[in-house]
Amino acid sequence: MSNEHTPEFDLVVRHGHILTMNAARAAFPDGFLGIKDGRITAVEDDRECLRYQTAHEIDATGCAVLPGMINAHTHLAMTLFRGMADDVALEEFVSRLTTEEANVLTPDTVRRGAASAAAESMLAGTAAALDMYWFSEATVAASADYGLRVVSGPTFANFANPDPRSFAETLRDAEEQLAGFPAGDPAAPALMPHSTYALTRKQLEEVAGLARRHGCRVHVHAGESKREVAEVRRLHGATPIQVLDQTGLLGPKTVIAHAVELDDGDIETLAATRTSVAHCPWSNLKLACGVAPVGELLEAGVTVALGTDGAVSSNGLDVWSAVKLVATLHKGVSGDPALITAEQAIDMATVHGARALGLAGELGTLEVGKRATLQVVDLSRPHFEGCRDVWSALAYSARPSDVRDVIVDGVQRVSSGALVGK
Ligand SMILES: [Zn+2]
Incomplete structure (x- = not known):
């Protein structure tokens, strides 16, 4: 991101292990994901020097971030x-x-x-x-x-x-x-x-x-x-x-x-x-x-x-x-x-x-342009201790209750394991 232009986001998810699930299987172990108008507008490595403006921010340290x-x-x-x-x-x-x-x-x-x-x-x-x-x-x-x-x-x-x-x-x-x-x-x-x-x-x-x-x-x-x-x-x-x-x-x-x-x-x-x-x-x-x-x-x-x-x-x-x-x-x-x-x-x-579901252009991967529909899964709990691989952690050790946050089309629907506004 250049210094001349400071990007604006509605919501940013920082420091999670982002699994984009895209064709190249890009992953960002310390990732930055920016959301604007319900869509993903940035997904990249997090760097402390990033300059941006955002209305809300979620710290996903110790979590995996993957599509819903x-x-x-x-x-x-x-x-x-x-x-x-x-x-x-x-x-x-x-x-x-x-x-x-x-x-x-x-x-x-x-x-x-x-x-x-x-x-x-x-x-x-x-x-x-x-x-x-x-x-x-x-x-x-x-x-x-x-x-x-x-x-x-x-x-x-x-x-x-x-x-x-x-x-x-x-x-x-x-x-x-x-x-x-x-x-x-x-x-x-x-x-x-x-x-x-x-x-x-x-x-x-x-x-x-x-x-x-x-x-x-x-x-x-x-x-x-x-x-x-x-x-x-x-x-x-x-x-x-x-x-x-x-x-x-x-x-x-x-x-x-x-x-x-x-x-x-x-x-x-x-x-x-x-x-x-x-x-x-x-x-x-x-x-x-x-x-x-x-x-x-x-x-x-x-x-x-x-x-x-x-x-x-x-x-x-x-x-x-x-x-x-x-x-x-x-x-x-x-x-x-x-x-x-x-x-x-x-x-x-x-x-x-x-x-x-015919929604591959909208959902299923975390890529710029797609709907910001994702889950943040807490990998810091005791039953993940010793896990060396994020795929293994998710497929074999994760439980549904490890889902900490859920965002659908840029709107947070689950926060800290509870429904938002329900
Ligand atoms: Zn049936």
């Missing part, structure tokens, strides 16, 4: 039902949940459930989420109050659910809503066909047609369990991934949740269509669904982001647990201790997440 986590698959308002279906199989889980949902869910209860989920997410450093649930507008609004950016939109399913609209009505409303956004606008609603077992081929094709016309994102459950794959084969005569491919639902704007049960052809199809996967290891283990072939997916070049799934299947919404699990589980299953390194796991929770 992105939760690539969740049902936020399911916090209303946490602990309601533990230690049962997926089918029993779904039956208990859908009964309860029919009794309880209204836009108002969804708003309450989502508000508490947004608080939980924000305190754990999560800045954005891809959410599939009924009354999605209530979730988006309640989450925004806490700074949590939610990509969501109408869910389509033929099973009994709290949304009184028919498939055709939901489709028509979605078309009307999408008409208010320019094609491909990342702020536009996403379309959420629940799964290939919950819709007919014709319905899946209609959702695909609408998504194509408006260039919007699509989020769908697929390949969660062996039983699902058998059911879809019975209904549609193909695997869930094949059905999605045949009905035009796969592509670079589509995110598949789970993808546990895939055959080799399915992995090739996901790679060829540049479809992203939201891997939810905690939910998959708890519901005894199995382990997604994440090593093979990454090897094939598929974007694999991390999700928590809803609080009924995972009982918690922190992406940190998914990071720790993804960096250990696949080693154990494959016998390869080098599979999914600590750094790759953090990458999946940030860079891959932003790509999956």
Whole structure:
């Protein structure tokens, strides 16, 4: 910075170990990050001779500074039902949940459930989420109050659910809503066909047609369990991934949740269509669904982001647990201790997440011009003692409660581990 021009910032974060997560993996062990108008305007080595003006300053000595986590698959308002279906199989889980949902869910209860989920997410450093649930507008609004950016939109399913609209009505409303956004606008609603077992081929094709016309994102459950794959084969005569491919639902704007049960052809199809996967290891283990072939997916070049799934299947919404699990589980299953390194796991929770949500130009890395959306993680606590590597500290030792500060679009939402202004 030159002496003639003193830069002005709204907020400065100094002396943290900044992990930019950019393509070159630039890191600044004693870093300086400047924010103006919600965007990052400086990220560099801190030097005592720096001259600048700022309204606020955060001292991040002893902390890591990294992008906010992105939760690539969740049902936020399911916090209303946490602990309601533990230690049962997926089918029993779904039956208990859908009964309860029919009794309880209204836009108002969804708003309450989502508000508490947004608080939980924000305190754990999560800045954005891809959410599939009924009354999605209530979730988006309640989450925004806490700074949590939610990509969501109408869910389509033929099973009994709290949304009184028919498939055709939901489709028509979605078309009307999408008409208010320019094609491909990342702020536009996403379309959420629940799964290939919950819709007919014709319905899946209609959702695909609408998504194509408006260039919007699509989020769908697929390949969660062996039983699902058998059911879809019975209904549609193909695997869930094949059905999605045949009905035009796969592509670079589509995110598949789970993808546990895939055959080799399915992995090739996901790679060829540049479809992203939201891997939810905690939910998959708890519901005894199995382990997604994440090593093979990454090897094939598929974007694999991390999700928590809803609080009924995972009982918690922190992406940190998914990071720790993804960096250990696949080693154990494959016998390869080098599979999914600590750094790759953090990458999946940030860079891959932003790509999956269509927000890679805005989030997922700390670079000049991007939204100032980041977390400050306190690495000075006893359980980090002796740690020699920042990636190792974050992936293997960190806990969600180590998130000290969270900034979203330049606004501090968490300070010293507490929600700001809540
Ligand atoms: Zn789910």
